[in-house]
Amino acid sequence: MHEEGPDMTDDQWLARRFEDDRPRLVAVAFRMLGSSGEAEDAVQEAWFRLAASDTERIVNLSGWLTTVVGRVCLDQLRRRRSRAEQPIPETGPEPTALPTLTGAPVDPESEAVMADSVGLALLVVLETLEPAERLAFVLHDMFGVPFDEIAQIVDRTPTAARKLASRARARVRGTGEPEHRDTARQRAVVEAFMSAAREGDFDALVSVLDPDVTLRTDAAGVGMILRGAATIAGGAVTFAAMATQAQLVLVDGRIGTVSSIAGQPLPTRVLVFTVEDGRITAMEGITDAARIRGMEMTLLAV
Template sequence: MTVDEYDWLVERFETHRPHLKAVAYRMLGSLSEADDAVQEAWLRLSRSNTTDVLNLGGWLTTVVGRVCLDMLRTRTARREVSMAEHLPDPIVSPADGIDPEQEALLADSVGLAMLVVLDSLAPAERLAFVLHDTFAVPFEEIATIVGRSPAAARQLASRARRRVQGAAAPPDPDVHRQREVVDAFLAAARGGDFEALVAVLDPDVVLRADRGAVAGLSKLHGAAAVAEQALTFARFAYSPQPVLVNGAAGVLNTADGKPVALMTFTIRDGKIAEIDIIADPERLAQL
């Protein structure tokens, strides 16, 4: 390959990079692993003869899908032995807007709660659902990745779709309304108002807190339990800063200028249905 041919290939690949990272992020729920998958796709492209490839974007999407499937299968095997559960990587933006690169990653509004649901799927189910339902990849192409027939690939996506739809209704889309609900929650917590907290929480609210590799992921269910936890948390002298987390209203709590907890809220029908908290010092430092 000549220098000019290499430069031309790099240029073509870079035009597809945002799309490929969006695919990998939905597949893996990890920003660093998504970067690794995209880099592996580049290495495979640079070693391949693609002169007969008419749709390079489709070819690369298939490659990234195959790489992600292998990574998910490896992750599943590790988790069976020792890997603790943790929340997917969030995409954090200033409260006043999302930059263009993040917009590409967040197309179709992939919230943290959705990524949690996707994490519960089997690797092949996740691939079939993400590639077909989000990126319109035909089942014939998905079948070649998972090593099954197109009909079997369709069944994988259908099974995943039922689980995703059964797990949760879509969240309220209005970010300004989300922020009002979150602000009401924070005000009630700071004021020690248990009744006001319960009023803003869905009766079946779920709180997930990721405290890192050692402590792992803890969960609370129900408005009363989550309200009690919020009152306990509010006793610490944290400074809450409004942010967007995967495009939804969130809060970054800091102490002495350092991040101590990132909170994201899923609002449904005007009430908080899910709260996800990342309090892992290593992951917060990377943000």
């Protein structure tokens, strides 16, 4: 497995390699989470997972560790968002800028982004991004991770991962769409989806879905992912009744729908949409009562 130190055990070699990667992993996690304590916890979790893995099958250890830390941070950000928590960015010592994983030359524009990557202002902006956008931006723009690797972490295609980073980059630079315009565009797409679902119009459904769209659900407490426009459109046709009863809401800056069972005071199902370039790229179905109670939603006028 390794060549250096003939008297070194595999465990010792693995621990040394992990410590070599630790500063970069902490830097990644800090930019994802905005907290040095949470960053250290995420990196420690990566070590636990590494220790429990078959390391002989890991070809690129640094890449594997980056992927694990990315997934741990993504899960943490999603939990934080579901509980509407926002950490206070720390102003103490922060990780220094590190070279990209690829070792490729950095163009002046990326250099400027990386030079500012330890600033408090950037951390504040990063907190406004969706978890997947933040991960794509941090891993690609700050650490040079290829989009095909990022795609595996966020369960998207490389093209979709590239779009996530592009949207995040625009917001970081302050060139994103005004919120009211973006919300209006999102709403138009979601309304087209709901109308097609009510009418059972398969072709119309497919036309507003990205080919690689994903649908995550927490039904029965078990997370499930459906992928692909045709698959999701086929299922949506069967939910025509639900679409008829659903009401539009604004959830964390995104358009969603809520529906309830007769006699229930609170919504029993929330469906949140991610819209990019005029198409739905992701949907999340939430039925967990505790999560729904913790969500801040604004009913949109018809």
